[in-house]
């Protein structure tokens with residue numbers, strides 16, 4: 243049985259697309275047949291982060307509307323075996339995602355893939371509801387600040403009442419907390435919530451902490467998911483998340499401020 | 514019958530009163546949007562202006578469970594197009610209640626037997642006028658309460674137990690006592706006719722004794738509430754939590770002589 247995983251947050255710009263691209267790539271690198279779907283109809287971001295924007299011919303909405311076959315719209319990742327991308331349309335609005343249409347596409351994908359990653363748009367409107375409705379698991383992407391935590395809490399409430407699993411009274415959606423853009427220095431200075439605060443408020447299991455890192459922007463400019471950059475802190479953190487998702491027990495890292503050398507202390511830290 | 518709710522301030526900006534209103538209720542027999550729209554169209558065509566700005570309640574009590582679920586946003590929208598304003602939904606299954614909560618529409622329990630008999634007189638008439646007793650957030654004078662007690666046998670209030678977290682944006686209503694064994698997030702709201710117990714952090718709003726019960730109490734293991742209220746008297750603890758020695762501890766909240774008392778448990 244394919245597992246459907248939604249990456250969601252409520253709040254915008256917290257790192258959902260970054261996370262979707264890295265987790266999908268990480269799962270594929272570990273040999274799992276994985277597809278990642280862009281539910282952010284109207285914006286189209288995922289294909290940029292995955293470096294396949296020039297290869298988009300048909301999209302998710304074309305498939306839903308019967309204007310293209312699923313296999314015509316799916317893009318096979320060039321770097322990573324086992325990985326495909328279903329891009330979003332830039333020209334439609336989110337209402338184009340119908341219940342029946344999304345379900346049909348997911349059912350079809352479930353025949354060929356082990357993991358289906360759904361990159362949700364921000365907000366709690368139609369697009370976000372569609373992205374989470376069919377989910378078996380949810381990666382709640384949260385920045386360590388009050389408004390993001392509040393929105394994540396809101397999304398958790400929606401998962402527990404509006405998802406298919408809730409509506410059909412099945413086993414609830416499995417929830418994972420992923421804290422992204424974590425900056426230990428700013429936490430020490432009291433400018434950001436610490437991990438314990440976030441965990442305490444949301445009360446769901448923590449699957450990982452991704453540090454704020456310049457490597458993320460670099461990776462997105464190059465169109466290579468940051469998980470592929472195993473030298474970088476964010477890349478390593480995403481690799482840990484994938485391993486934990488697959489059941490490994492790995493301690494969390496990048497939680498403390500980096501110990502700075504003499505010169506760095508003199509001239510200030512770099513990101 | 515109009516009764517005043519004490520606000521506790523010298524020059525109150527408003528007076529809170531309770532009242533009994535006659536409201537139009539649409540008792541749903543089908544959830545098919547096209548059928549509903551058709552009937553609304555027929556109904557309003559005869560008297561186009563009659564329904565302008567009419568508040569309505571949608572009742573799910575007579576809906577068979579086999580009917581497919583209804584989209585409340587869409588229903589609210591179609592009603593609006595015919596001048597009807599959806600102010601609350603009534604009865605139905607737990608899913609209806611949750612949908613209403615998510616759509617930010619108040620939910621009312623099914624009427625008691627007494628009202629139901631009235632309903633049956635006009636069961637085949639979709640546009641039924643029924644009396645809604647506004648019980649929530651109003652208070653009754655001791656005299657009226659005593660009079661009530663002699664008329665109707667005492668009702669045994671059930672306890673509502675909830676074991677999952679109550680998240681921001683969610684609202685829970687219990688006619689009797691409400692017991693929550695998980696955290697209550699800020700932005701969540703608990704309403705109970707009786708006591709409220711939270712075996713975890715209480716970070717949202719908790720309103721106990723909302724039907725006029727001054728003896729109701731609020732208990733919680735970790736007191737970080739945005740608002741606490743018993744029978745209409747309220748406090749907003751999170752506004753001044755830095756100076757609050759009880760912030761974060763286990764407390765019991767009670768109403769004594771018109772003011773809220775918070776004590777360490």
Ligand SMILES: Nc1ncnc2c1ncn2[C@@H]1O[C@H](COP(=O)(O)OP(=O)(O)OP(=O)(O)O)[C@@H](O)[C@H]1O
Nearest residue numbers: 254255256257258259260364423453454455458459
């Ligand atoms: N760990 C990180 N460190 C530094 N920058 C990050 C990190 N994660 C994400 N970002 C940056 O934050 C911005 C938003 O990221 P992303 O597009 O992944 O968020 P999103 O939640 O998908 O946004 P939207 O809600 O608009 O879909 C991007 O510029 C990205 O480079």
Ligand SMILES: [Mg+2]
Nearest residue numbers: 258259282287
């Ligand atoms: Mg995005």
